[in-house]
Amino acid sequence: MAASLPDDLIPDILVLIPPEEPACLVLASAVCKAWRRIVTDPAFSGRYRALHRTPPMLGFFHNPMDIPMEDKAPSFVPTTSFRLPTPDRRMRHMFDCHHGRVLLYNYDFESPTQGFNIWDPLTDDQHIIPDVPDMFTKGAVVCTAASGGCHHRSCSAGPFIVAFAGVNGHGDAVHADFYSSETREWSLELYIYVGDGFELKEDRPAVFVGDSLYFVGTSGFLVRYWYSPLLRLVTQTC
Amino acid sequence: MAAPESGDGNNGAARMVTLISSDNTRFEVEAAAASLSQTLQLTILDGGGGGGDGIPLPNVDSATLSKVLEYCIKHAPAAANGGAPNATAVDRAELERFDNEFVNIDQSVLYSLIMAAHNLEIEGLQSLVAKKVADMIKGKSPMEIRRTLGFPDPTPEEQAEMNAHMLEYGWAYE
Numbered sequence: 423m424a425a426s427l428p429d430d431l432i433p434d435i436l437v438l439i440p441p442e443e444p445a446c447l448v449l450a451s452a453v454c455k456a457w458r459r460i461v462t463d464p465a466f467s468g469r470y471r472a473l474h475r476t477p478p479m480l481g482f483f484h485n486p487m488d489i490p491m492e493d494k495a496p497s498f499v500p501t502t503s504f505r506l507p508t509p510d511r512r513m514r515h516m517f518d519c520h521h522g523r524v525l526l527y528n529y530d531f532e533s534p535t536q537g538f539n540i541w542d543p544l545t546d547d548q549h550i551i552p553d554v555p556d557m558f559t560k561g562a563v564v565c566t567a568a569s570g571g572c573h574h575r576s577c578s579a580g581p582f583i584v585a586f587a588g589v590n591g592h593g594d595a596v597h598a599d600f601y602s603s604e605t606r607e608w609s610l611e612l613y614i615y616v617g618d619g620f621e622l623k624e625d626r627p628a629v630f631v632g633d634s635l636y637f638v639g640t641s642g643f644l645v646r647y648w649y650s651p652l653l654r655l656v657t658q659t660c
Numbered sequence: 661m662a663a664p665e666s667g668d669g670n671n672g673a674a675r676m677v678t679l680i681s682s683d684n685t686r687f688e689v690e691a692a693a694a695s696l697s698q699t700l701q702l703t704i705l706d707g708g709g710g711g712g713d714g715i716p717l718p719n720v721d722s723a724t725l726s727k728v729l730e731y732c733i734k735h736a737p738a739a740a741n742g743g744a745p746n747a748t749a750v751d752r753a754e755l756e757r758f759d760n761e762f763v764n765i766d767q768s769v770l771y772s773l774i775m776a777a778h779n780l781e782i783e784g785l786q787s788l789v790a791k792k793v794a795d796m797i798k799g800k801s802p803m804e805i806r807r808t809l810g811f812p813d814p815t816p817e818e819q820a821e822m823n824a825h826m827l828e829y830g831w832a833y834e
Contacts, residue, residue, distance in 0.1 A: 426771070426809070426810060426811070427771060427774065427793070428775065431774060431778055431790070434786065435793045435794050436797075438787075438790055438794035439794050439797060439798060440798065443799070446797070446798050446799060448829050449800065449801060449802055449805070450797055450802075450805060451825070451829075452802040452822050452825040452826055452829070453802045453805050453806055453822075454814075455818075455821070458825070
């Protein structure tokens with residue numbers, strides 16, 4: 423009668439732990455050295471992701487209102503028992519969150535990361551976006567791994583762009599630009615005339631659909647931001 | 661029911677094969693059911709296991725083999741249909757009910773089944789028993805997992821490692 427599980431069958435079992443409660447896998451990795459080796463093996467994570475497909479939603483971020491600036495921090499509202507390693511993001515405003523990355527603005531002028539940052543909430547890695555022109559009031563971060571063919575299950579260390587958009591002083595043209603993590607440089611700037619009095623709506627994050635980002639404007643306008651293979655801008659009425 | 665096989669001189673009836681457990685008990689089953697085992701499939705295709713010969717399975721005792729065959733007999737018709745694309749919802753629900761009942765067993769029997777399913781390479785049974793163990797692990801602390809699965813108590817070094825790991829990754833859960 424077998425009294426214990428053979429080691430080579432453990433991966434087959436652990437891969438079936440449901441992803442809805444990520445803590446289960448973390449707890450399993452603490453059972454013993456052999457299990458830890460299995461769970462931290464990149465081959466295992468690849469197999470796990472391939473099997474479970476759509477990753478679960480761990481929670482969401484929101485910018486609290488009516489709080490003094492020095493206390494402001496986007497809060498992470500968990501929807502599972504999962505918690506962030508370093509939830510404290512004081513004096514920051516969240517602009518966008520896509521594909522496991524968060525676009526933050528750091529208001530703290532004494533901080534070395536003052537300005538726009540890309541933050542990976544799981545690894546706590548930060549990437550400073552330098553020289554963001556004042557005109558850009560809207561930003562969104564998207565993965566650019568595998569030229570759009572990425573399933574976003576293991577791209578958190580991969581390349582990304584931060585797409586920025588903003589309206590000029592006259593309110594008649596939308597300007598757009600993107601910053602690439604690969605080149606660490608800005609793209610050429612594009613603009614499109616939209617008529618007088620146009621604004622991009624505050625506190626409306628860009629929506630990522632298919633291969634494009636959509637920024638929501640006033641008067642029923644959407645600005646379609648198509649960054650692949652080249653940056654293009656189109657306005658659409660909605 | 662499995663389709664009649666030719667070449668066994670037994671027209672009209674399903675071809676039968678004999679499997680012999682480690683404690684020398686003989687089990688006669690339809691070839692279609694035994695063929696759910698990838699390990700046995702080739703031998704059976706080659707005409708083995710028929711007549712008085714029997715296929716010896718030195719790693720599987722009679723209690724486990726009888727349980728394995730219970731699974732195979734139940735799943736053989738669906739498997740013969742190529743994963744049962746035209747199975748009705750009722751058929752599928754019945755198989756699911758059977759599977760749930762089937763793994764509602766003592767842990768020692770479950771472990772023997774895991775080994776047997778692995779040795780005999782019965783894919784469906786392998787996933788079924790692995791899922792059962794995964795469900796047993798779900799929502800438990802490392803210590804509870806060790807106890808549930810019958811691990812020996814951790815050595816002081818192992819305990820220290822577990823504590824350090826929990827300290828480092830404790831942020832990931834409440």
